[in-house]
Amino acid sequence: xxxxxxxxxxxxxxxxxxxxxxxxxxxxxxxxxxxxxxxxxxxxxxxxxxxxxxxxxxxxxxxxxxxxxxxxxxxxxxxxxxxxxxxxxxxxxxxxxxxxxxxxxxxxxxxxxxxxxxxxxxxxxxxxxxxxxxxxxxxxxxxxxxxxxxxxxxxxxxxxxxxxxxxxxxxxxxxxxxxxxxxxxxxxxxxxxxxxxxxxxxxxxxxxxxxxxxxxxxxxxxxxxxxxxxxxxxxxxxxxxxxxxxxxxxxxxxxxxxxxxxxxxxxxxxxxxxxxxxxxxxxxxxxxxxxxxxxxxxxxxxxxxxxxxxxxxxxxxxxxxxxxxxxxxxxxxxxxxxxxxxxxxxxxxxxxxxxxxxxxxxxxxxxxxxxxxxxxxxxxxxxxxxxxxxxxxxxxxxxxx
Numbered sequence: 001x002x003x004x005x006x007x008x009x010x011x012x013x014x015x016x017x018x019x020x021x022x023x024x025x026x027x028x029x030x031x032x033x034x035x036x037x038x039x040x041x042x043x044x045x046x047x048x049x050x051x052x053x054x055x056x057x058x059x060x061x062x063x064x065x066x067x068x069x070x071x072x073x074x075x076x077x078x079x080x081x082x083x084x085x086x087x088x089x090x091x092x093x094x095x096x097x098x099x100x101x102x103x104x105x106x107x108x109x110x111x112x113x114x115x116x117x118x119x120x121x122x123x124x125x126x127x128x129x130x131x132x133x134x135x136x137x138x139x140x141x142x143x144x145x146x147x148x149x150x151x152x153x154x155x156x157x158x159x160x161x162x163x164x165x166x167x168x169x170x171x172x173x174x175x176x177x178x179x180x181x182x183x184x185x186x187x188x189x190x191x192x193x194x195x196x197x198x199x200x201x202x203x204x205x206x207x208x209x210x211x212x213x214x215x216x217x218x219x220x221x222x223x224x225x226x227x228x229x230x231x232x233x234x235x236x237x238x239x240x241x242x243x244x245x246x247x248x249x250x251x252x253x254x255x256x257x258x259x260x261x262x263x264x265x266x267x268x269x270x271x272x273x274x275x276x277x278x279x280x281x282x283x284x285x286x287x288x289x290x291x292x293x294x295x296x297x298x299x300x301x302x303x304x305x306x307x308x309x310x311x312x313x314x315x316x317x318x319x320x321x322x323x324x325x326x327x328x329x330x331x332x333x334x335x336x337x338x339x340x341x342x343x344x345x346x347x348x349x350x351x352x353x354x355x356x357x358x359x360x361x362x363x364x365x366x367x368x369x370x371x372x373x374x375x376x377x378x379x380x381x382x383x384x385x386x387x388x389x390x391x392x393x394x395x396x397x398x399x400x401x
Contacts, residue, residue: 002099005106008218011052016224018310019045023231034297035239035290041307042232043208048311049215049225106221114217121272128171132162132179140190144178147195153202159194167263168278169271170197173206188252189259192244193278199240200276208236213273234283236276238290245291257291260284 022045030038135141144159158177165181178197185193200206212229219225241260245253263278271277 005099005103007052008106011049012219012222012225015045015049015219015311016222018048018307019224019228021310022307023227026231026235029303030238030290031295032298033303034299035235035242037299037301037303039232039235039239041303042228042235043211044307044311045228046208046212046215046232049219049228050211109220110217113220117213117217117273121274124272124275125171127164128160128162128177128179131164132160135159135161135180139187143187143191144194147191147198151195151198151202153198155201157198157201165271167271168193168197170200170206170276171272171274173210173274176201185259188255192256192259195244196240196278197276199243200236203240205236205240205276206274209233209273209276234286238283238287241287241291250292250294253291253294257288260287260291 022041026038026041029041140159144157148154148157155176158175160177160179161182162179163182165179167181169179171177171179178194180193212232216225216229241256245256248256260278261284264284
């Protein structure tokens with residue numbers, strides 16, 4: 001349990017750093033590289049949020065186990081039972097209870113968010129089934145079939161008109177359906193709208209949206225994951241626009257931008273996390289500028305390398321930074337009850353145990369004269385075995401002097 005939650009927190013911290021860096025340099029990358037490669041970069045980052053790809057380190061677990069536990073408490077426990085293993089001292093009921101509280105809060109949050117999105121999606125499908133009708137217009141079906149042949153899409157795609165939506169969208173993981181609002185589109189506008197949704201289908205964008213939602217569910221406590229989700233959705237639409245208008249002249253680009261603006265006027269009243277949206281959110285300025293940008297962009301293989309290295313190496317860099325602090329953490333050395341070492345080694349380990357928390361104080365006392373270190377006696381209510389063990393340790397210390 002502790003290892004799982006520690007790994008989750010480590011991954012959340014490292015991926016937050018990667019996400020912020022990528023979001024900061026994305027405006028520069030989008031001017032030089034094709035939009036689809038910038039979108040793939042977000043997908044790699046989303047995978048890093050869900051699956052810890054980088055080296056893991058335990059800087060979050062160790063301080064909570066050692067440095068946050070008062071040394072006097074550890075001393076009292078060990079003095080009462082000198083043969084008790086260190087792990088039993090560390091895993092006190094208080095620390096275990098704290099881990100369980102964190103785990104319960106995280107589980108409740110994750111279940112709530114996942115249940116909300118699933119309920120909303122099922123409710124949306126129910127409304128669509130009630131308020132939509134199949135489109136039987138010959139011209140619309142002809143345009144759809146022509147685009148499927150052009151894009152080499154063999155999967156059956158249903159085309160329906162829905163009265164409760166204001167933006168074209170694609171729904172259905174296994175039985176894709178393109179939903180159109182109840183308004184008239186010209187043949188050119190309809191062709192661009194349908195091609196936009198078919199691009200989403202061919203690239204499996206619904207599955208990528210589900211992956212991003214899983215990252216949001218796992219890291220719901222981290223606000224950076226919501227930034228990643230919004231930025232990835234925006235880049236998804238921009239990259240889809242770039243494919244639709246690939247090779248188009250300036251006039252057709254303007255026509256496509258006007259079609260998007262007409263949809264924006266109606267707003268997006270009903271949508272879910274498991275559907276595409278021709279409207280695409282509030283990033284309309286950057287989206288229109290991207291549509292009107294006719295510059296030739298480079299292939300973004302370097303973006304893939306940068307994001308992958310960022311995901312893999314950030315954890316290692318933070319681990320190296322925390323390793324330098326290991327020497328200042330207190331250690332507790334206790335002889336194992338099953339140890340077969342000789343008496344001298346046992347006495348040496350016990351002296352280390354008694355002196356370590358009082359390092360500076362012990363040196364000051366030794367300068368004035370030999371002084372016997374204190375050993376906390378066992379509780380009066382302890383059993384005979386504990387009393388005999390403490391007596392045996394005192395005798396060993398006297399002999400060592």
